Amino acid sequence: MELLTPGDPAYDAARRVRNARVDRHPAVIARCTSTDDVIAALAYARSRRLPVAVRGGGANVAGWATCDGGLVLDLSGMKRIDVDPETRTATAEPGLTWGEFDAATQKYGLALPGARNTDVGIAGHTLGGGVGDLSRQYGLTSDNAVFFDLVTADGRAIRADAEQHPELFWGLRGGGGNFGVVTRFGFRLHPVTHVLAGPLIHPAGQVRAALRTARDWLVTAPDQASLIAIVWTAPPLPYIPEHLHFERGAMLIPTWFGDPDDGEEILAPLRHGSPRPVADGVALVPYADYQRLLPSPPNYADQHVYNRGELLTELSDATIDSLLGQWDAAGPNFSVVLGALGGAISRAPAGPTAFTRRQAQWFAEICAQWYGAADSPTHVRPAVQAWRSLQPVTCGPYLNLLPDPEPEWVHAAYGTETYQRLARLKQTWDPENVFRFNANIPPTPLRTDEEEGRDA
Structure with missing residues (x-):
């Protein structure tokens, strides 16, 4: 394990996360390469009463993934993966x-099922539920988790799965870090x-009609089909x-994971219907190439980001019009991403998990991404106005796209x-709230038998 402190040559680069809007200075960064390193780093933090933040992909x-004045458990160097093609695990x-x-x-x-952006880490995405284009067919990322090896707040290394610590296993699938x-x-x-997939490009004048066509198409689309729509500059x-280039419009990326011959017919309403895209890049491509369709900007480390996701049970004409009204009024650094949910997500293929908003059929991500001043009202205000306009129709925010740390929004992500239940689980496993740099659920003290009896 390597420890970095202010003044070390590698410290400044190591303390930064992907969102340049976040600029914090931990007291020490522990670069871990093993479970033993994590245990030792946590013991170090406890002995010095340091707050603890955990970094995977950042x-x-x-x-x-960072904090001021505390210890960052940097897990970004832990990259081992073992694939068993026989058991498909x-x-x-x-x-x-x-x-x-x-x-x-x-190979x-x-x-x-996982994030479309290949630079995003697997850890936080999984713990927050995890939505991907394969999710309509195979469920959330967390639905496909079969075990978690973890180090607890008191320094124990344990495994949580369906047999060992099943309540913790439930909570790790959607309950965050x-x-x-x-x-x-x-x-x-x-x-x-x-996958049969690719971009369908629509100029500004076609955006409203294109989104309605996509919405109507999803209602009857098989689970092997998915879609993402980006309204942007x-x-x-x-x-x-x-x-x-640099013009306003929309890009739809429909996908088909089934037989390619069937996919031509399934995707036809989006490719050849009304409005017809001005460019059609749909083709049969290797899955890994498909995942790289939307690369990070080359200087993303310097980019300020305020993105928030809301989960919607439907995408009505009124909601589309409202979102496009926000987009029309905002500048070129504002965009809206709409993604298809439903399918296997709604059926909870792995049984109950802490991700509870399974009735959602769409996610709406409001994006503000810019360079310059970190808290530019010009960029943040339209994004805040847009997600607030969705509150009458949302069934809750998506935990992995929640830039607002207020407890009311964490509560809204789960429902009462x-x-x-998560707060009681937190009391069992982290009663001192050591792991609080996350979409935090404070521990709820467990009730005694006497208290339960009085209430009864």
């Missing part, structure tokens, strides 16, 4: 990004080699016609019953 929009360490994970599993023609430091994940994988990506 991509969370709220910047939970993988064991993976928390420092892996999705690009690294996909590269390892695709065997296998995949796991509240209960310990996961040092290894066990996953169930699925056969995926190629188009960057100069190679598959966007040059005359539309699940939140209270």
Whole structure:
């Protein structure tokens, strides 16, 4: 284990997270390479009464992977992955990004529902539930977790699965990083080699109609189909016609994971219906190439980000019009991402988990991304106004896209019953709230038999 402190040459780069809007200075960064390192680093923090933040990929929009004046458990160097093609399972360490994970599993023609951005880490994405394009067919990332090896707040190394600590296993699948430091994940994988997918480009005048067509298409689309729609100012990506670079419009990316011959018919309403896209890049591509369709900007480390996700049970005409009204009024650094949910997510293929908003059929991500002043009202205000406009129709925020740390929003992500169950679980495993740099659920003291009897 390597310890970095202010003044070390590598400290400044190591303290930064993906969102440049977050600029914190920990007292020490512990670069861990094993479970024993994690145990030792936690003991070090306890002996000096240091707050503890945990870093996997460092991509969370709220910047939970760092803190001021505390210890950062940096797990980004823990990248071991072992794939068993016979059992279609993988064991993976928390420092892996999705690009690294996909590269390892695709050697065997296998995949796991995961984040589209290959620079995002697997750990936080999984613990927050985890939505991916394969989720309509195979469930959330966390639905496909079969065990978690973790270090608890008091320094014990344990395994949580369906047989060992089943209540903790329930909470780790969607309850965030509240209960310990996961040092290894066990996953169930699925056969995926190629996908029929690609960008469909619409200019500004077609955006409203294109979104309604996509919405209507999803209602009857099979689970092997998915979709993401981005309303933005188009960057100069190679598959966007040059005359539309830096122009406002929308890009739909439909996907089909089934038989490619069937996919031509399934995707036809989006490709050949009304409005017809001005550019069609749909093709049969390797899954790993598909996952790289939306690369990070080359200087993303300097980019300020305020992104928030809301889960919607429906995408009505009124909601589309409201979102597009916000987009029309905002500047070029504001965008809206709509993603298809439903399918297997709604059916909870792994049984009950702490991710409870399974009735959602869409997620809406409000994005503000810019350079310059970290808290620029010009950029933050339109994003806040947009997600607030969704509150009458949302069934709750998506935990992995929650930049607002207020307890009311964490509560809203779960609903009262699940939140209270998680708070009791927190009391069992982390009664001192050591792991509080996250979408935090404070511990609820357990009630005694005498108290329960009085209430009864």
